[in-house]
Amino acid sequence: MDLTFLIAVAVCVHVLLSPQLVDGQWTASDQDARYGDEQMPLGCEARKMCCTGRDSSCVVSEFHPNSIIEDLDTNRTIRCYCDESCLTLGDCCHDLRSFCGVSDCIVSPWGNWSHCSSACGVGKMSRRRQVLQESSNGGRVCPALLQSRACFNNDCTKRQEVREVAAILPGIFGAARGENETFDIRHNLRMNYPKDLQHESSKEYCAYFEVTKASKRCMLEVWSSQFKVGAQVCVECQKGAMRKNIGYRCKGQGLVNTDTRWSAMLVNGCHGKWQLTEKQENCHCDPNDHNSFIFV
Numbered sequence: 682m683d684l685t686f687l688i689a690v691a692v693c694v695h696v697l698l699s700p701q702l703v704d705g706q707w708t709a710s711d712q713d714a715r716y717g718d719e720q721m722p723l724g725c726e727a728r729k730m731c732c733t734g735r736d737s738s739c740v741v742s743e744f745h746p747n748s749i750i751e752d753l754d755t756n757r758t759i760r761c762y763c764d765e766s767c768l769t770l771g772d773c774c775h776d777l778r779s780f781c782g783v784s785d786c787i788v789s790p791w792g793n794w795s796h797c798s799s800a801c802g803v804g805k806m807s808r809r810r811q812v813l814q815e816s817s818n819g820g821r822v823c824p825a826l827l828q829s830r831a832c833f834n835n836d837c838t839k840r841q842e843v844r845e846v847a848a849i850l851p852g853i854f855g856a857a858r859g860e861n862e863t864f865d866i867r868h869n870l871r872m873n874y875p876k877d878l879q880h881e882s883s884k885e886y887c888a889y890f891e892v893t894k895a896s897k898r899c900m901l902e903v904w905s906s907q908f909k910v911g912a913q914v915c916v917e918c919q920k921g922a923m924r925k926n927i928g929y930r931c932k933g934q935g936l937v938n939t940d941t942r943w944s945a946m947l948v949n950g951c952h953g954k955w956q957l958t959e960k961q962e963n964c965h966c967d968p969n970d971h972n973s974f975i976f977v
Contacts, residue, residue: 847933
């Protein structure tokens with residue numbers, strides 16, 4: 682039989698019987714075919730090797746049993762690695778994960794989306810997920826735990842209240858709003874024009890604030906000097922100060938736990954910020970209290 686033909690057949694059989702890498706690891710079937718009934722020596726456990734990071738010396742090498750000693754080369758040498766980097770390069774030994782304790786990060790399902798950060802216009806909403814198991818020994822790292830997306834709302838009522846500036850005077854000025862209908866020159870106007878039922882049914886109220894900022898010029902007058910950071914003040918909303926165009930309330934009444942602005946009338950440069958802490962209907966601030974004021 683032709684010698685060339687015999688050599689060609691031998692080469693084909695050699696290639697077919699050679700073990701292959703699948704998903705970066707030697708398959709058990711390939712190594713069973715290679716070693717028969719013998720225990721597979723090619724692995725991290727057999728060599729007692731587990732290396733951190735990238736370590737080219739953390740390798741398990743075996744010569745193929747069909748190799749000719751005089752003709753050994755890299756193609757006839759089976760290699761697999763037991764370092765963490767092999768998970769990325771795809772050349773790990775088949776028992777790396779089990780023997781070296783490799784575990785991937787495990788996260789929970791996504792939580793619910795949060796409310797939009799803005800009630801008026803463009804805002805942002807987000808959702809989170811939690812880490813259930815940290816990765817170890819080179820396992821897959823944790824993915825992103827926070828997602829965000831844009832949102833839009835058109836409830837701009839609160840936005841208007843935040844922009845408003847409250848004009849205030851000492852509470853003692855509230856008495857000047859009392860009317861004597863017998864002598865009041867506006868008596869004829871009330872008689873000839875229909876009453877505003879909504880205005881008539883609106884109720885006066887008190888708004889309690891905590892001052893969070895006050896300019897230095899507030900010290901120029903005794904009454905405005907009460908506006909100091911941390912001061913608690915009562916501001917009364919009387920019917921004479923209620924505005925129809927904003928729903929029969931006083932301008933600048935603010936929002937709970939939100940900084941809004943105020944300005945002291947008749948005291949040039951006296952202004953600052955406060956936060957609404959409480960609102961009470963059918964309430965009157967004590968005009969004799971230095972910390973009592975009225976909306977203008």
